[in-house]
Amino acid sequence: xIYEFRTxxxxxxxxxxxxxxxxxxYPARSKLSPMxxxxxxxxxxxxxxxxxxxxxDLNERARLREESTKIPGWPPKVQDYLLKMQSEIFxxxxxxxxxxxxxxxxxxxxxxxxxxxxxxxxQIERWGKQLDKRTAxxxxxxxxxxxxxxxxxxxxxxPYPSFDERMRIRKHAVDxxxxxxxxxxxxxxxxxxxxxxPAPFSPLQ
Numbered sequence: 001x002i003y004e005f006r007t008x009x010x011x012x013x014x015x016x017x018x019x020x021x022x023x024x025x026y027p028a029r030s031k032l033s034p035m036x037x038x039x040x041x042x043x044x045x046x047x048x049x050x051x052x053x054x055x056x057d058l059n060e061r062a063r064l065r066e067e068s069t070k071i072p073g074w075p076p077k078v079q080d081y082l083l084k085m086q087s088e089i090f091x092x093x094x095x096x097x098x099x100x101x102x103x104x105x106x107x108x109x110x111x112x113x114x115x116x117x118x119x120x121x122x123q124i125e126r127w128g129k130q131l132d133k134r135t136a137x138x139x140x141x142x143x144x145x146x147x148x149x150x151x152x153x154x155x156x157x158x159p160y161p162s163f164d165e166r167m168r169i170r171k172h173a174v175d176x177x178x179x180x181x182x183x184x185x186x187x188x189x190x191x192x193x194x195x196x197x198p199a200p201f202s203p204l205q
Contacts, residue, residue, distance in 0.1 A: 002055050003036065003099065003144065005155075007086045010047040014081035015040055018049060023201045025076040032071065033064050036099035037204040039108060044194030047083075050110070052099060058089070088149030093124050095131060096143045101203035104141055104159035107166060108196045112155045114189040120145055120152065123187060130181035137178055138169045141204070152189070163195075 010018055022038070029035075036052040055061040068074055092098075115123050127143065134140070138160065145154040160166040173179035198205045 001092060002057060002147065003090045004053045004055065004061060005050060005088045005090060007048060007050050008082055009084040010049065010081050011083055012047055015047060018078050018081050019199050021076040021078050023199065025073045026201050028071050029068060029074045032068055034203055038199040038202040039196035040199060042195045042197050050196060054099065089147045090144035090155065091147045092142065092144040093127060095128055097140055099142050099204060103205045104139060105205055106197055107160040107163055108141065109158045109166060109193055110155055110196060111191065111193045112153060113191050114153050115187050116189060117152055119187040120154065123154065123184060126181040126184045130179065133178040134173055137173050
């Protein structure tokens with residue numbers, strides 16, 4: 001399984017119209033293959049939307065994307081609202097949950113980390129040893145590393161019922177020693193995060 005994360009930077013104040021256009025066009029597209037999630041940023045880089053598409057492999061991705069161009073109204077006519085488009089292909093860590101429809105949020109935190117060249121296997125190993133302690137406090141939505149796009153990058157996405165719960169849970173995880181995994185700080189090159197909310201039509205809420 002692979003996941004394509006498509007991140008679009010929008011013109012200021014374009015978000016409501018983009019959500020409207022995508023929401024109208026998506027039902028027809030979903031009959032071919034459903035997306036995993038569609039988020040927009042609330043904290044961090046503003047005026048961004050992130051849509052996530054699961055595929056069995058790159059061949060299936062190419063086939064479905066080609067077939068989708070035959071669907072009337074797809075892709076939605078949002079190009080006049082776009083400033084920048086980025087696509088990344090992620091491979092889930094072996095123990096990552098599957099991104100599937102359901103209610104986990106509505107607040108989602110996406111944390112993006114770059115590690116030193118050659119450091120990804122060790123990062124996966126440390127996470128595998130420690131993750132059960134962290135997910136005993138609150139669930140993980142997804143963790144995976146890039147296959148195509150900027151290399152040596154991994155993301156992890158955590159759902160929370162509210163902003164206040166995010167603060168409480170993160171403090172509890174640190175105070176109890178459940179998280180972060182020990183010994184990985186020297187492996188990290190950079191870190192950033194964004195807080196996202198699901199679009200009304202997102203399968204993952």
